[in-house]
Amino acid sequence: MHPYRQQPDKAFWSKTVAVQSGPDLNQLWDPKFHVRPETRVSAFGSCFAQHFGRALEAKGYNWLRTEPPPVGMSDTAQRAFGYNVFSARTGNIYTTSLLRQWVSWAAGNQEMPEEVWQSNGRFFDPFRPRIEPDGFASLEELRQSQKVAVAAFARSILRADIFVFTLGLTERWVNRKHGYEYPMCPGTAAGDFDADLHEFSNMGFMQVQKNLIEAIKMMREMRKKRGKSLKVILTVSPVPLVATATAQHVLTATTYSKSVLRAVAGSMAERFEKVDYFPSYEIISSAPMGAEYFEDDLRNVKEEGVSRVMQVFFDCQSRKFGAQPAPTQAKEPIAASGSDLVCEEILLDAFSGRPAGD
Amino acid sequence: MKIAVIGNSHIAAVKYAWEDWKDRAHVLTWFGLAARDMSGLFPQGQCLVTDDELGMKHLAHQSGRTGGICTSDFDGFLICGCSSGIAACLFHQNLPYSSAALKVALSGFWADSTAFGLIKKLRQITDKPVWFVPTPLLALNEAEQHRLSRRLENVDRGRFESNLAYQEFCDNSALFWRDKLQVTLLPQPVKTVENSLNTRLEYSVNSIKRLTLGRHEKQGHDADENVHMNPQYGQAVLDAFFSALDSD
Numbered sequence: 001m002h003p004y005r006q007q008p009d010k011a012f013w014s015k016t017v018a019v020q021s022g023p024d025l026n027q028l029w030d031p032k033f034h035v036r037p038e039t040r041v042s043a044f045g046s047c048f049a050q051h052f053g054r055a056l057e058a059k060g061y062n063w064l065r066t067e068p069p070p071v072g073m074s075d076t077a078q079r080a081f082g083y084n085v086f087s088a089r090t091g092n093i094y095t096t097s098l099l100r101q102w103v104s105w106a107a108g109n110q111e112m113p114e115e116v117w118q119s120n121g122r123f124f125d126p127f128r129p130r131i132e133p134d135g136f137a138s139l140e141e142l143r144q145s146q147k148v149a150v151a152a153f154a155r156s157i158l159r160a161d162i163f164v165f166t167l168g169l170t171e172r173w174v175n176r177k178h179g180y181e182y183p184m185c186p187g188t189a190a191g192d193f194d195a196d197l198h199e200f201s202n203m204g205f206m207q208v209q210k211n212l213i214e215a216i217k218m219m220r221e222m223r224k225k226r227g228k229s230l231k232v233i234l235t236v237s238p239v240p241l242v243a244t245a246t247a248q249h250v251l252t253a254t255t256y257s258k259s260v261l262r263a264v265a266g267s268m269a270e271r272f273e274k275v276d277y278f279p280s281y282e283i284i285s286s287a288p289m290g291a292e293y294f295e296d297d298l299r300n301v302k303e304e305g306v307s308r309v310m311q312v313f314f315d316c317q318s319r320k321f322g323a324q325p326a327p328t329q330a331k332e333p334i335a336a337s338g339s340d341l342v343c344e345e346i347l348l349d350a351f352s353g354r355p356a357g358d
Numbered sequence: 359m360k361i362a363v364i365g366n367s368h369i370a371a372v373k374y375a376w377e378d379w380k381d382r383a384h385v386l387t388w389f390g391l392a393a394r395d396m397s398g399l400f401p402q403g404q405c406l407v408t409d410d411e412l413g414m415k416h417l418a419h420q421s422g423r424t425g426g427i428c429t430s431d432f433d434g435f436l437i438c439g440c441s442s443g444i445a446a447c448l449f450h451q452n453l454p455y456s457s458a459a460l461k462v463a464l465s466g467f468w469a470d471s472t473a474f475g476l477i478k479k480l481r482q483i484t485d486k487p488v489w490f491v492p493t494p495l496l497a498l499n500e501a502e503q504h505r506l507s508r509r510l511e512n513v514d515r516g517r518f519e520s521n522l523a524y525q526e527f528c529d530n531s532a533l534f535w536r537d538k539l540q541v542t543l544l545p546q547p548v549k550t551v552e553n554s555l556n557t558r559l560e561y562s563v564n565s566i567k568r569l570t571l572g573r574h575e576k577q578g579h580d581a582d583e584n585v586h587m588n589p590q591y592g593q594a595v596l597d598a599f600f601s602a603l604d605s606d
Contacts (some may be wrong), residue, residue, distance in 0.1 A: 070444065070450040072467025081459050098360055137457045144454045 013170070017288050028283065029316040032269075032276040033162060033231050040064040041218035042087040042160035044102075046094045046168020048237035048280070048301065048324045050085050055310040057066060063087070064160050078312075082131040087160070088152035091128040091183060094168040096211035096264070097203065098181050101127075103218045106154035110148050113180050117191035126182055129189035145342045157219050163230060166280075167212075167261040170203045171245055171253070179214040185245065200245045202256075216268075232275045233267040238284035240299050258285070359603065362427055363474070365438030366393040367586060368493055370568035373420075374576075375592030383567035384603065386436075388420040389427050390568050393440055396472050397507055401483045404429050406476075411515045411569075419557040419571050427503060429484035437541075441492040445555045447528045452513045461530075468534050477539050488541045489597055489602060494557060495546060497562030497584040506555060516552070526553035544602060547594040550587075559584075 008136060009015040010027040035041065042064045043053040053063040069083035082089045093099050104110040117124040122135030123142045128149070136142040157163065173185045177197040185200075186192030203211075216232055223230050236258060244253035262281055269277035284293045284305050291298055293305025361384055363369060369390045376386055391399075391413060398408045399506035407426035408414055419422050445466040451460055468474055477488055498506060510518050517523040535541040544584070548562045565579045565586040579586050 070455045071447040072450070072463040072465070072470065072547055073459070074462075074466045074470070077466060079463045081456075082464070085498035132456055132458060134458060134509065141456050145456055 026315045026319060028279050028312060028313065031278075031316055032274075033233070034321040035061070035162060037050070037061050039161045041160055041162045041164055042066075042156040043164040043166075044086045044088075044090060044093050044099070044156075045166030046092055046237040046239070047237070048165035048168070048235070048239050049092075051301075051306045051309070052164055052166065052235070053084075053087065055236055055306065055313075059310070059314065060284040060317055066155040066157060067149060068158065075292045080133050085155040089128070089131060089149045090153055091131050092168070093165075094183060095170065095172045095181070096167060096201065096208050096215060097172060098183055099165060100211045100215040100218070101181055103157070103215045103222075105150045106157060107218050107222050111220065112150060113175075113178060115175070115178075116142060117119045117186075125190060126186065129182075129191065135190070136279050146261065154222070157222055157230075158226060158228075161231065162233055163219065164233045164235065164278075165239050166235045167208075167265060168239070169241070170257040170260050171206060171241070172201055172203065173245075175200050175203060194350035195250060202246055203260070205260050206261055208260055209267065212264060213267060216272075227285075229274060229293075232268075232272075233278050234268060236265050238281045238293075239301060259328070262283055263286065278313060280313075283309050283312055359433040360431065361434050361436055361554055361603075362387050362421075362432040363436045363438060364389045364390060364391075364427060366391065366396060366440050366472075367411070367568050368491075370493075371587040371589055371592035372491075372595050373568075373592070374382055374566055374589040375596050378589065379596065383562060384600070385406030388422065389417050390420050390570070391416055393472050396421055396476055399427075399476060399479060401479050402426070402453050404483050406483070411599055415571055420569065425463070429480070429486065432486065434489070435480060435484075436448070436544075436605075437473055437490045438595075439479060439490065439491070439493045440476060440532070441468070443467070445495050448523065448555060449509070449513070451527055451530075452517065452523050464527075464530055466533055467537075468531060468593040469538070474539070478539055481539050485540070487606065488539070489544050489599060490535060490541050491599070492543045492546065494561075494587050494591065495551060495557045497557040497559045497587070499559065499582075502584075503553075506553060519553055521551055521554050522549055524548065527554075538565040542606075544595070544600060546597050547598050552596055557587065557591070560589050561594070564588050573592070 004011070016027070037060055040062050041053070041056055043049050043056075054066075057063040065084060065087050067083065067088040069078045069081065073081070073083065078084050082091055090102055093102060103111075105112050112127065115126050115140060117126055117129070119135065121138070124135045125142055125146060126130055127146075131145070136145065173182045174180065175182070176197055182198075185193065186198050216230070220230050236260075240254040241250055241257060244250050246253050248256070249270055258281065265277045270276045283289070284301055293302050294300065294309065295302055314324070363372065365372075368390065373388050373390075393437055395408065395413045395416070395511065396414060397411065398410055399406045400408070405426040405428040408417070414424075414426065417426060443507050448551065451464060455463070473490055473492070477490065480488060491548075514523075530545065532543040532545070537542045546557070550557050552558050565583065565588045567577045567579060569576070
């Protein structure tokens with residue numbers, strides 16, 4: 001008897017995907033960790049990661065936030081200023097190398113670079129170019145905000161029970177002279193592009209994985225000092241690239257990027273006991289789903305797509321660990337359409353000669 | 359001047375102070391309504407009314423007027439209370455946020471208050487002067503003061519202890535009210551404030567509940583109640599109000 005005879009139905013395309021209107025999504029994920037309503041979950045990463053925290057909170061789960069907005073700020077203003085978008089006010093962390101960079105600042109292994117961008121008397125943070133809609137009023141204000149954000153990011157590592165990271169891109173822009181990375185190509189969201197100083201690179205599997213391993217290792221060391229371990233859930237953003245800086249078509253560039261990220265996430269989950277992979281990418285982007293969960297632009301994910309992802313998340317949790325007790329403080333879900341998301345990356349669309357759609 | 363005083367439970371301290379007021383150069387008419395019912399007021403003709411029959415009875419009870427709050431009957435309006443959470447907002451205004459974020463937060467805080475909603479409706483039917491005395495800061499006992507003191511470890515304590523933080527908050531808030539609704543903010547009198555964040559306990563002891571349809575006799579709040587203020591506080595508010603009135 002060969003090994004396939006012992007495999008469950010979910011292992012066969014013909015018994016799941018081909019015979020249903022879509023795959024039985026509740027069998028897509030066999031979670032390693034139990035996420036209880038009281039489990040403190042930090043969430044960072046690309047645009048799609050923003051859905052995760054908000055969905056957790058809407059369900060009454062404990063989305064950990066370590067950098068609260070000032071009292072009085074409306075939901076709309078909070079989003080414009082980058083509060084309650086991720087667990088701390090880091091802005092989007094699209095790449096594993098950018099995550100490693102943030103962790104290294106939080107761990108105190110490296111100082112945040114001194115580079116600052118100025119425009120019309122306002123000051124912009126190269127590492128969070130859109131965090132203040134009109135820039136900071138002074139250099140001191142910017143530096144203070146950076147310190148607060150790095151400290152808050154450190155707390156989100158130290159206090160979380162589970163750290164969720166959504167991998168978004170392999171393409172990145174680095175400072176050729178100093179080696180540090182920008183979340184956005186200088187000159188797009190803010191700053192000026194300098195071809196001699198700003199270098200493009202598109203990471204491969206080994207590089208993406210190495211950065212992720214280093215980031216997780218540093219996070220574990222931070223927690224080890226306090227006698228705590230760290231559980232990580234990785235996801236891959238299903239949102240295609242807005243634009244590529246490679247010579248490739250944006251579609252093939254997207255396939256490359258997502259393939260690398262998906263492969264890294266999978267290999268990390270295989271390799272490390274306390275790292276899991278949650279298949280939000282497959283739920284939205286795999287062929288059997290068609291474009292059902294994408295908006296007309298075939299890029300932004302519809303609200304029902306996000307709901308489906310989170311429903312699968314909770315259903316799979318219940319399936320593995322039993323039904324959850326009803327959380328006591330379920331909140332009204334916050335609107336989470338594509339246009340509500342805070343994505344610096346979308347600014348690249350401005351260079352395509354047509355509006356970004358928001 | 360004929361003044362309509364509109365407010366929630368915090369109107370009581372001012373009204374009881376007025377009862378003992380000697381030099382009555384102005385005529386004050388009182389419209390008290392629970393904060394939760396305040397948002398039910400809406401403009402009808404030149405008056406603010408509510409669909410709620412009981413609410414209309416409440417308005418008539420103290421004012422002695424039927425038909426709601428009619429702007430043609432008054433020369434100006436004094437709004438009391440209807441704005442909780444000031445201490446938290448004030449405290450955050452002193453944390454290391456960017457100036458732009460703080461400005462947006464301060465505007466959002468006031469714009470979200472019941473008082474703002476009420477005055478916005480009032481502004482739809484009148485351009486007469488409006489003054490606004492916010493909800494007083496909580497009065498803290500010794501134990502609560504101690505807890506507060508620990509929170510001050512993370513901020514510039516001197517600014518709080520000298521009430522400078524409070525005065526700066528009031529100055530910035532006054533700009534908001536003037537710009538948005540042409541309202542004169544009458545801050546809680548600074549002599550009643552300590553540590554920028556709380557009311558001196560002496561202005562809260564022996565506070566008295568607002569008279570309502572079901573309560574015809576004066577009744578004190580519980581001894582440990584720290585939300586409402588006494589007529590001594592009301593007197594300080596009226597002093598500030600009449601000063602503002604006379605200087606305009």
